Amino acid sequence: MQEFKRAVKFVLFSISAGLIQIGSFTLMNELLHWPYWVCYLVALVLSVLWNFTLNRKFTFRSAANVPVAMAKVAAYYAVFTPLSTLLGDYLVDTLHWNEYLVTAINMLLNFVTEFLYQRFVVFGKSIDTATKKDA
DSSP states (O other): OHHHHHHHHHHHHHHHHHHHHHHHHHIIIIIIOOOHHHHHHHHHHHHHHHHHHHIIIIISOOOSOHHHHHHHHHHHHHHHHHHHHHHHHIIIIISOOOHHHHHHHHHHHHHHHHHHHIIIIISTTTTTOOOTTTO
16 A cells, blocks of 8 residues: 555656646747757756655655765666657657657656656665654
């Protein structure tokens, strides 16, 4: 039951991060008319910071060393970000896919892979170690 609750929390925080990502992407895309990759990259960074902070504290309730946990998340994004940015740019600029469809696909891929990575790699050994004092 605890894992189900954890998954629900992750979903809810990911939805809020998704709203931040798509909202900031839309502002940059529609108002500033920046290239797809710039809009996507900035929006992704904003959503990652939000999502990491909330999930560390409330979903995984981890008292792990924050810089170490952030370094692990940075390692994930060192792989995910270039791949998703280059693929997204190719789909939008070369194949002329809709930029919102591509962003949604990237967000879904990110959601699934990030949950597994955070659950088993980033916070795997430190889940539920935070005390009320840490919160």
